[in-house]
């Protein structure tokens with residue numbers, strides 16, 4: 001098997017290969033030492049022979065997840081001698097049930113051969129357990145990209161190629177990952193990727209009929225809507241952690257300069273510890289004293305991200321960090337002139353959105369948004385549509401665990 005690090009820009013895929021070595025003295029004591037040296041060079045501090053529960057969504061993306069798994073993913077996981085238990089999801093919500101009932105002592109990793117929808121379900125299934133805190137710490141989540149939205153793999157594996165992602169998972173490092181509680185009505189759900197109201201939500205959710213385009217449907221949908229200058233009025237309150245781009249840049253650079261820590265062996269959370277309490281209550285509680293609701297009558301884009309890439313050419317949140325306890329929040333007014341609007345659109349692909357003056361970019365640890373003056377609209381949580389009602393979000397620092405190549409940063413170019 002090839003063991004060099006994948007370089008996503010140059011390669012599209014990898015395959016496993018057997019290279020036989022003839023030994024002069026097969027029983028020499030040097031042989032195990034040589035094998036150990038080779039493996040330790042290949043894996044570093046990453047766990048070898050991971051025990052993986054593989055979930056395949058046969059309807060993910062263009063319906064080819066099973067074929068992608070058999071052709072590009074399974075041979076690599078098998079060559080690395082991972083222990084595999086493969087299950088196909090049978091219906092919407094099945095990922096939640098599987099995660100709720102999972103024997104967490106039997107596995108190290110749940111790897112989702114899907115889009116971002118199945119990881120969203122698995123996080124929520126783990127979060128519903130009585131031992132949620134322990135399960136979220138013990139089980140590392142990974143995505144093997146087989147859907148139309150593969151942001152999780154882009155951010156953590158550095159690729160949307162199934163075989164390169166499989167190799168990244170084989171060699172991935174356990175990494176703490178913030179999760180976000182979203183309360184809406186009487187519900188509480190976990191979000192790991194993004195929350196959007198307005199243009200981005202609409203782009204994501206109103207383009208289902210363009211599924212045949214693959215990930216290009218997001219780019220196309222965004223382009224079409226951006227030029228209409230539609231506003232999505234709302235009242236918004238935020239708990240700001242880093243208010244200016246300068247502060248954000250400094251915080252990002254400080255985190256990037258810190259090499260990954262070797263995780264300390266600590267006892268797992270108690271078996272009866274569920275999800276953490278909500279520091280700021282739910283959307284139904286009175287607004288916390290230190291928060292102020294600010295009217296946003298000309299809101300064009302409200303987009304909160306917990307990861308950097310939202311699609312292959314859209315590094316929307318370049319300052320996002322896996323476990324800084326913050327969501328990166330972008331707000332853009334709807335009434336900016338057309339030239340500024342187009343500049344925003346082009347800047348996403350050029351990785352320059354962060355610096356544009358018309359883009360309000362902050363790091364927040366919680367917020368509430370109350371859409372107003374609209375009969376109906378789109379709200380997207382991790383790409384899933386939820387009712388068009390007020391909601392509140394709160395970040396839980398390092399609550400979840402993922403596998404990542406870097407151990408403390410996403411793969412996108414930072415700030």
Ligand SMILES: Nc1ncnc2c1ncn2[C@@H]1O[C@H](COP(=O)(O)OP(=O)(O)OP(=O)(O)O)[C@@H](O)[C@H]1O
Pocket residue numbers: 057058059060061062089090091092093094113114115116117118121146147148149150383
């Ligand atoms: N067997 C099944 N039949 C129907 N729906 C399923 C099945 N298995 C999973 N699903 C649902 O498919 C949805 C989309 O899954 P996934 O994210 O894997 O694909 P995707 O192509 O990226 O889709 P999307 O772009 O909508 O996120 C999930 O919400 C999941 O509940």
